[in-house]
Amino acid sequence: xxxxxxxxxxxxxxxxxxxxxxxxxxxxxxxxxxxxxxxxxxxxxxxxxxxxxxxxxxxxxxxxxxxxxxxxxxxxxxxxxxxxxxxxxxxxxxxxxxxxxxxxxxxxxxxxxxxxxxxxxxxxxxxxxxxxxxxxxxxxxxxxxxxxxxxxxxxxxxxxxxxxxxxxxxxxxxxxxxxxxxxxxxxxxxxxxxxxxxxxxxxxxxxxxxxxxxxxxxxxxxxxxxxxxxxxxxxxxxxxxxxxxxxxxxxxxxxxxxxxxxxxxxxxxxxxxxxxxxxxxxxxxxxxxxxxxxxxxxxxxxxxxxxxxxxxxxxxxxxxxxxxxxxxxxxxxxxxxxxxxxxxxxxxxxxxxxxxxxxxxxxxxxxxxxxxxxxxxxxxxxxxxxxxxxxxxxxxxxxxxxxxxxxxxxxxxxxxxxxxxxxxxxxxxxxxxxxxxxxxxxxxxxxxxxxxxxxxxxxxxxxxxxxxxxxxxxxxxxxxxxxxxxxxxxxxxxxxx
Numbered sequence: 001x002x003x004x005x006x007x008x009x010x011x012x013x014x015x016x017x018x019x020x021x022x023x024x025x026x027x028x029x030x031x032x033x034x035x036x037x038x039x040x041x042x043x044x045x046x047x048x049x050x051x052x053x054x055x056x057x058x059x060x061x062x063x064x065x066x067x068x069x070x071x072x073x074x075x076x077x078x079x080x081x082x083x084x085x086x087x088x089x090x091x092x093x094x095x096x097x098x099x100x101x102x103x104x105x106x107x108x109x110x111x112x113x114x115x116x117x118x119x120x121x122x123x124x125x126x127x128x129x130x131x132x133x134x135x136x137x138x139x140x141x142x143x144x145x146x147x148x149x150x151x152x153x154x155x156x157x158x159x160x161x162x163x164x165x166x167x168x169x170x171x172x173x174x175x176x177x178x179x180x181x182x183x184x185x186x187x188x189x190x191x192x193x194x195x196x197x198x199x200x201x202x203x204x205x206x207x208x209x210x211x212x213x214x215x216x217x218x219x220x221x222x223x224x225x226x227x228x229x230x231x232x233x234x235x236x237x238x239x240x241x242x243x244x245x246x247x248x249x250x251x252x253x254x255x256x257x258x259x260x261x262x263x264x265x266x267x268x269x270x271x272x273x274x275x276x277x278x279x280x281x282x283x284x285x286x287x288x289x290x291x292x293x294x295x296x297x298x299x300x301x302x303x304x305x306x307x308x309x310x311x312x313x314x315x316x317x318x319x320x321x322x323x324x325x326x327x328x329x330x331x332x333x334x335x336x337x338x339x340x341x342x343x344x345x346x347x348x349x350x351x352x353x354x355x356x357x358x359x360x361x362x363x364x365x366x367x368x369x370x371x372x373x374x375x376x377x378x379x380x381x382x383x384x385x386x387x388x389x390x391x392x393x394x395x396x397x398x399x400x401x402x403x404x405x406x407x408x409x410x411x412x413x414x415x416x417x418x419x420x421x422x423x424x425x426x427x428x429x430x431x432x433x434x435x436x437x438x439x440x441x442x443x444x445x446x447x448x449x450x451x452x453x454x455x456x457x458x459x460x461x462x463x464x465x466x467x468x469x470x471x472x473x474x475x476x477x478x479x480x481x482x483x484x485x486x487x488x489x490x491x492x493x494x495x496x497x
Contacts (some may be wrong), residue, residue, distance in 0.1 A: 276469035307351035312492035315365025358460035366463025375435030402445035421479035423466035460491035
């Protein structure tokens, strides 16, 4: 074979190459491994000796040893220093003919290859043991990322070249960032029980539950709360409902021999009394008499039904109280009073008192309250009390006189800071003997006649001798009786149930 031949020998890279061959014809060119020039004994080896010494597969083992094992760097032939990446000679000079390797070199390479294979197998076994330990620590059966996946994801991980084994690296066991979690894509197991992790549940019951709470006690509180809500709504509807105040009727009795309306019984109320009560946004109802045995239209309605459905009673003025009502005889035939109205209003008064509803009497109403509780009346002030002042005149509601409020009376608290006031006076009868459980609320300033009374055993049963509906609200002269009306309506609202 000529030394000037430029063709590269068709031998595998690193296999069958003489140990002493170089990649250059310059004898003074040194190799990267620092090996000496080829010895004569290497060139004198016969091919039969090389074939006898080299075992089958020794070329593959030498190749693996020359590429994988660090210790094999000392056995690389001098021509490896000048070889290019393809395993041939350098591009500067053509390679020289290769001599056959010696038996010692081949046997040494085979031993190193076997040693490298054993080390790789031990590394694989150690990696498998570490993986099993990690699986036992993190959960049995948890899939791990294969070594091939880690190697493909990280270019720095070297590929396996020795005996099909993969190098044991830390990247091979740990999953790469962004990889799918374990068990991703598998069908869910609905039969598996997944208890909450430790610490997920509170160590004790919530603070809003009592330690002694049971299911029934909590249910009872829920029902009670719902009931309170319903009662509150019902109470709001009742308390916010407009007040209904009943006014007793005046009665016009038919005149003997008269025709038309004068021959009929009429029941009516004076306009001012209704407007006075309605000034506080109150609905006013006139309460008629009840005919239990009416020949034309009998009815089962009783006066107690009015007391049940109305919130308060106002007894308006009118005719005198009959002397028969308080067991006396009229001194004059022109003062018989109205016995029919007395019986009607007395029953109405007692029904409202028994129902706990407030009652306010005006003029005749004040006298009727006194008679209802056993008191009596002066049938004519001028005749019975000659020293008394004038309490009635032809001026009607324009006539007035002064009154005083006794210390501790309820009227004194209604009009704080006032001990005297001016009121109208339209009556010729007055309270004589005070009825039981009644207190004096006001007296006439000149003669001391009783001008107002209150029943102590009821929330509000008050009678005044003057006509508060004739007093202009906020008037500069007469007493403004708006506080009296407000107290009456306040009691009606509080006792409406």
